[in-house]
Amino acid sequence: xxxxxxxxxxxxxxxxxxxxxxxxxxGGTDLMVEVNLSYHRPAGVIAVRSCExxxxxxxxxxxxxxxxxxxxxxxxxxxxxxxxxIGSPQIRAAxxxxxxxxxxxxxxxxxxxxxxxxxxxxxxxxxxGTRIIPWTEFFVGxxxxxxxxxxxxxxxxxxxxxxxxxxxxxxxxxxxxxxxMVNCVVARxxxxxxxALGSVAPVPIRAYRAEEMINAETSISDAALTExxxxxxxxxxxxxxxxxxxxxxxxxxxxxxxxxxERCLAA
Amino acid sequence: xxxxxxxxxxxxxxxxxxxxxxxTVLRDNLGLxxxxxxxxxxxxxxxxxxxDGANLCSCLVMVGDCEGTTITTVEGIAHGSALHPIQxxxxxxxxxxxxxxxxxxxxxxxxxxxxxxxxDEETMREAFSGNICRCTGYGALLRAFDRLAEDGT
Numbered sequence: 001x002x003x004x005x006x007x008x009x010x011x012x013x014x015x016x017x018x019x020x021x022x023x024x025x026x027g028g029t030d031l032m033v034e035v036n037l038s039y040h041r042p043a044g045v046i047a048v049r050s051c052e053x054x055x056x057x058x059x060x061x062x063x064x065x066x067x068x069x070x071x072x073x074x075x076x077x078x079x080x081x082x083x084x085x086i087g088s089p090q091i092r093a094a095x096x097x098x099x100x101x102x103x104x105x106x107x108x109x110x111x112x113x114x115x116x117x118x119x120x121x122x123x124x125x126x127x128x129g130t131r132i133i134p135w136t137e138f139f140v141g142x143x144x145x146x147x148x149x150x151x152x153x154x155x156x157x158x159x160x161x162x163x164x165x166x167x168x169x170x171x172x173x174x175x176x177x178x179x180x181m182v183n184c185v186v187a188r189x190x191x192x193x194x195x196a197l198g199s200v201a202p203v204p205i206r207a208y209r210a211e212e213m214i215n216a217e218t219s220i221s222d223a224a225l226t227e228x229x230x231x232x233x234x235x236x237x238x239x240x241x242x243x244x245x246x247x248x249x250x251x252x253x254x255x256x257x258x259x260x261x262e263r264c265l266a267a
Numbered sequence: 268x269x270x271x272x273x274x275x276x277x278x279x280x281x282x283x284x285x286x287x288x289x290x291t292v293l294r295d296n297l298g299l300x301x302x303x304x305x306x307x308x309x310x311x312x313x314x315x316x317x318x319d320g321a322n323l324c325s326c327l328v329m330v331g332d333c334e335g336t337t338i339t340t341v342e343g344i345a346h347g348s349a350l351h352p353i354q355x356x357x358x359x360x361x362x363x364x365x366x367x368x369x370x371x372x373x374x375x376x377x378x379x380x381x382x383x384x385x386x387d388e389e390t391m392r393e394a395f396s397g398n399i400c401r402c403t404g405y406g407a408l409l410r411a412f413d414r415l416a417e418d419g420t
Contacts, residue, residue: 002268002284002285002286002331003268003284003285003286003329003331003332005331005332005334025329025332027327028327028328028329028332029309029327031329032288032309032326032327032328032329033307033308033309033327035286035288035329036288036307036308036326037307037308041286042286045285045286045329045331047329047331047332049332050332069321087309087397088309088310088312088396088397088398089322089375089393089394089396089397090309090312090315090322090323090324090327090375090397091309091324091327091397093321093322093323094321094323094324094327094328175396176396176397177310177396177397177399
């Protein structure tokens with residue numbers, strides 16, 4: 001098999017079972033860069049962007065092949081905000097949330113949102129049927145996930161209780177066509193604030209210590225916010241690479257998280 | 268594999284490797300060299316084409332996934348030898364210097380104005396945020412598109 005454009009999930013799952021060496025193609029915005037720039041020749045390709053089941057978006061279930069362009073206009077504020085910062089209109093018309101999850105880049109802009117709302121990843125295969133994996137067990141390293149070679153990500157599942165307010169921000173060298181040096185989602189629900197960050201560890205992370213600190217405050221003072229930002233900066237695990245430095249990423253993490261808490265409070 | 272699609276109103280077929288980019292096939296197999304190959308990573312927009320109504324970077328589209336699609340490239344914009352108003356406006360305002368980005372801007376403009384004949388400044392700037400021009404500084408291009416918006420073309 002060289003190339004199969006699957007029109008439905010059943011066809012895609014059969015192909016995936018038979019050809020686990022083949023690459024899955026959704027929007028192509030990651031895979032094609034690899035093909036173009038590294039002369040990577042896929043052993044086979046299963047294209048899933050036309051699978052009807054993956055295009056469905058109903059309530060708590062966001063189909064894996066829903067594009068950023070669709071997510072921009074959706075009901076989840078921070079998801080819309082982050083979708084709008086991804087690449088360019090051309091990229092957003094192609095790239096998908098499921099693809100972002102599958103690529104599992106530390107800088108993936110969709111990932112802190114998944115971590116902040118505590119979403120789950122729904123995957124399917126012929127050998128194991130449907131598995132629902134908490135995000136904490138899905139992302140295991142830089143571009144490494146627990147998706148098995150015969151599995152396909154089918155949807156992102158949202159919890160029943162979604163946060164009341166949610167805000168996204170990222171830092172990069174310009175406003176568009178930029179990969180994050182740090183990206184951050186703060187969500188506020190009945191259980192308090194949740195703080196998730198990307199680009200500051202091999203996988204998306206929650207700043208649990210900072211969450212615990214801020215959620216213990218009865219009324220949030222300026223001093224408390226300063227302490228909160230300090231803990232976030234301390235809690236992230238960034239590296240220095242071609243995109244930014246460890247020190248700047250720590251600093252920006254605290255600034256962004258604090259800013260987003262303030263926005264949630266004002267919402 | 269053989270892929271068949273409708274390009275600029277005409278049914279075309281090409282024998283391709285499925286993983287090749289649509290851009291490569293347009294340029295090397297189908298003689299449509301208007302879409303430019305510049306960054307090959309979706310950053311510059313000079314390969315923009317409209318596929319089934321979506322404005323995409325053709326360098327990031329795998330051609331195997333294009334069976335049965337309807338594609339508009341920059342070659343499909345003019346009406347015969349008469350320039351499209353978008354092309355005329357870019358020409359009149361001096362929005363071309365080296366010309367490498369021009370086909371992408373023409374396609375993005377065609378896609379934008381088809382959806383919204385009278386976009387405001389912010390909509391326009393966002394719509395063109397995926398098309399990079401290193402010569403004109405965008406001023407002449409934005410003047411051309413402003414004029415089109417005012418004309419409601």
